[in-house]
Amino acid sequence: MMPRRLPAFALLRFSMRTALLVSLACLTLPTVAVAQRFSAIKGQVLTDSTENPIRGAEVSIPQLRLSVLSDSAGRFRITGVTPGRQLISVKRIGFSPVTAVFDFRSGDTVDTDFLMIKPITALKAVKVQGAKPFLGMAQFELHRANGFGRFLGPEELEKNSNRQLVEVLQMLPGPTLFRSNVSSSAWVAGGRGQQSAGNTFQLEQYDKAKGAPGGQCWAAVYLNGAPVFQGLPGEQLFDLSTLNVATIAGIEFYNGAASVPTEYNATRNTCGVLVIWLR
Secondary structure: OOOOOOHHHHHHHHHHHHHHHHHHHHHHHHHHHHHOOOOOEEEEEEOOOOOEOOOOOOOEEHHHHHHOOOOOOEEEEEEEEEOOOEEEEEEOOOOOOOOEEEOOOOOOOOEEEEEEOOOOOOOOOOOOOOOOOOOOOHHHHHHHOOOOEEEEEHHHHHHHOOOOOOHOOOOOOOEEEEEEEOOOOEEEEEEHHHHHHOOOOOHHHHHHOOOOOOEEEOEEEEOOOOOEEEOOOOOOOOHHOOHHHHEEEEEEOOOOOOHOOOHHHHOOOOOOOEEEOOO
């Protein structure tokens, strides 16, 4: 018996179906590549003097809303970190909070230890009228005394602790604030609003997907004196919704380059500077 042969039109349909399946399979390959871009951070949380492990310390990346608790050996590990500059926060009751900024490269794991210290306790209770002083606020008070920029201190922030940060920042003249129409995100730009002619910063797809508008000259953002957004190529905008007003001790905003303190002056593609001090 002669072998059965498929008619020409059947062979054509088979070839087209095979090509379509191959094309669909190829389309799935970038998904794997994207998954491999995420970075990670691991290490231990230890006491500063004896380097004993600290259990139950919260290690978090506020902008990405990632957090873990250290185990009985002080160990922690956070995965799914978006490459780029990220602020790491470490908190534990009975210890002073620790913050640090790391540059995460695609697919890398940062291995680091955090040393925490216990705050100095007073030998005798003293009744103090007014707001409590917070760690790092000496610089804030120095800037406020100099009279440049716009400021929100502990007294205003405590009164508005139940509001969103973007709402509180509306109390300051100068910054231009944007809320997303597709997410809970919010961002801050300089008072000039539109992107200047020399500004070359381009939004990342991540921020576009969250609803950030284009064509704006965004403000640089500092947390506890460390830059978390400077308008550098590939940077993500700082999302104001990632911070709780109840955790903030002071806010500074500088609209023009002439009023920016020297420690926040830098060559960058931004308009204005927002400085946030955490408790």
